[in-house]
Amino acid sequence: MAVVGVGVVGAAVGWNLARRGVRVVLVDAGRPGEGVTNWSFSWVNASNKTATRAYFDLNVAGMAAHRDLAARIGPEAWWHPSGHLRWADEIEAEARLFRTGELLTRWGYRVEPCTGADARRRFEPALAVPDDTRVLFYPDEAWVHGRRLVGRLVDEALACGAELRTGAAVRDIATGPEGRVRSLALSDGATLPVDAVVNAAGPDAARVAGLVGRRLPMREEPGAVTRLDCAESPVRRAMHTPHVEIRPDGDGSVVLHSREVDALIGASDAEPESELGLRLHALARRVVPDLDHARIARTRVVHRPVPGDGFPSVGALPSVPGYHEAVTHSGITLGPVLGRLLADEVVGGRRDPLLAEYRPDRF
Ligand SMILES: Cc1cc2nc3c(=O)[nH]c(=O)nc-3n(C[C@H](O)[C@H](O)[C@H](O)COP(=O)(O)OP(=O)(O)OC[C@H]3O[C@@H](n4cnc5c(N)ncnc54)[C@H](O)[C@@H]3O)c2cc1C
Structure with missing residues (x-):
């Protein structure tokens, strides 16, 4: 399985997949954590997320996921619960x-x-x-030091057997006869055979979605x-x-x-x-x-990577088997919880009610 984009969202998805035993390749056009994640205000909160009760609850779960993550991988250099x-x-x-x-x-x-x-x-x-x-x-x-958090998650993912390819943009996603994702073509000339892909390309997510013929509206x-x-x-x-x-x-x-x-x-x-x-x-x-x-x-x-209605787009897209999305604003707050929930869905088929309003097929 490939994760396209290694910002806070892709790193959290990749680590959660790798620690559940999925063979995962993390692919980034540049270097991990140096996209928006490095230029964010990086405030972990739910007080600014009261648009709906469901979105508030998701952000509260995001705060809890950070505390769990700090307990699991250590808070050093990235976690600042002040x-x-x-x-x-x-x-x-x-x-x-x-x-x-x-x-x-x-x-x-x-x-x-x-x-x-x-x-x-x-x-x-x-x-x-x-x-x-x-x-x-x-x-x-x-607040979170985004680049350092990504560095920690990538190290943890690599320790669980993940592979990392940097400086390699995904240029094409090939699908099989029944529309299933089959391989990725990278800008360095490599072709990666994969069963599935997660689009975590942040502000470039619409372009990556376009590679499977999907129109993802972004603000x-x-x-x-x-x-x-x-x-x-x-x-x-x-x-x-x-x-x-x-x-x-x-x-x-x-x-x-x-x-x-x-x-x-x-x-x-x-x-x-x-x-x-x-x-x-x-x-x-x-x-x-x-x-x-x-x-x-x-x-x-x-x-900011903001899907058209302002809310996250997370999960599988049934019309393109093997294609998943993890695209969101407030990705610093939400990265760890979205990473865990998406990996639960990919590995165990569990669709968490917290994501019910944020399925990609609403677009
Ligand atoms: C001014 C500002 C303030 C913010 N403040 C907050 C805040 O206080 N709290 C909060 O929770 N959120 C905040 N956010 C939002 C938050 O920063 C983002 O939601 C989050 O960083 C997005 O992470 P990401 O991993 O999706 O994207 P990114 O960090 O941008 O990572 C995406 C990665 O994908 C790679 N990529 C792109 N295209 C390809 C391709 N074709 N092939 C391979 N790799 C590719 C890029 O190189 C990049 O590394 C703020 C954002 C901004 C702009």
């Missing part, structure tokens, strides 16, 4: 945030209201947040992410401040993202990445003045 702080600076936005907080509490999710002064005293001394600002703390949330949702270098990170956890999201990235590095800055991408007079990075840095310095001394290491605009 909770999340969020606040707003406009009346309407604050009211929405606290209404969602009440809903989350009714759904059994832990949410702790506090003040700006509490947040500085208990969690983040470097924050410039007014003392009386109403802040929410989500104690069970986390166009680019995002800009900046990495700052600083001697020591002045922040200890991921945070949604009113205009910019900030988190540590390990080794004296800080990651920034903002939906407001994303809105500037794609306009006819779109700014270059370097300008977007300067904007993100300016927003972040207003909340964490110590970031004044930080230097922009790199800014990247990347594309």
Whole structure:
């Protein structure tokens, strides 16, 4: 079986297949973990996933799967369960945030209201947040170092007998007379005979789906992410401040993202990445003045892998025997749980109810 794409999603699928005894080849056009997974805000949460109860439950299962994974493979270098702080600076936005907080509490999710002064005293001394600002703390949330997590999962998969091919893009998928997946053609000239394939190609998933004649609609949702270098990170956890999201990235590095800055991408007079990075840095310095001394290491605009209706596409496609999909936004939160559920389905035929609304054949 081949897994096409070794980001957080493909690595989680591949490891789960390999440890269940499936002979699996992981194939990546570039290097594992260096796609969107390396340019993500990487916040593990369900507090931002309240669109439907089913999607919220899937993300809660995603959080639990991360905790299980950390216990199984060790949390070193990738797992940071330090909770999340969020606040707003406009009346309407604050009211929405606290209404969602009440809903989350009714759904059994832990949410702790506090003040700006509490947040500085208990969690983040470097924050410039007014003392009386109403802040929410989500104690069970986390951030993940995506590239390192992928590295760990790939190592674990290889130890279970998986094979890894990097720098090899899948260019064609051949099917047999009854439409069953039979082999992959790679850009390095190799042909891989396979019984089945998992499309985990992230933002390029529609192109890979097209190789079996499938049209997978994907949204166009680019995002800009900046990495700052600083001697020591002045922040200890991921945070949604009113205009910019900030988190540590390990080794004296800080990651920034903002939906407001994303809105500037794609306009006819779109700014270059370097300008977007300067904007993100300016927003972040207003909340964490110590970031004044930080230097922009790199800014990247990347594309979120978002299926047409905004929800994951996971499982087999009955019309193409042997073809499976694992394509999702929020893949950092969902990768480990989707990997486990898809492998359960491939190996044991068990279709988990958590995935009932996310079957590929709805498109
Ligand atoms: C700005 C931004 C912020 C985000 N914030 C969060 C967040 O806070 N929390 C969260 O949970 N999610 C977040 N996400 C979403 C999350 O990062 C992604 O859903 C996740 O990283 C997707 O992982 P993936 O493995 O599907 O894709 P990728 O990491 O992109 O991996 C896909 C891989 O497929 C390979 N590939 C592509 N085509 C081929 C081919 N033809 N042959 C072989 N290999 C191929 C690529 O080289 C790549 O390595 C964010 C995304 C963005 C852009």
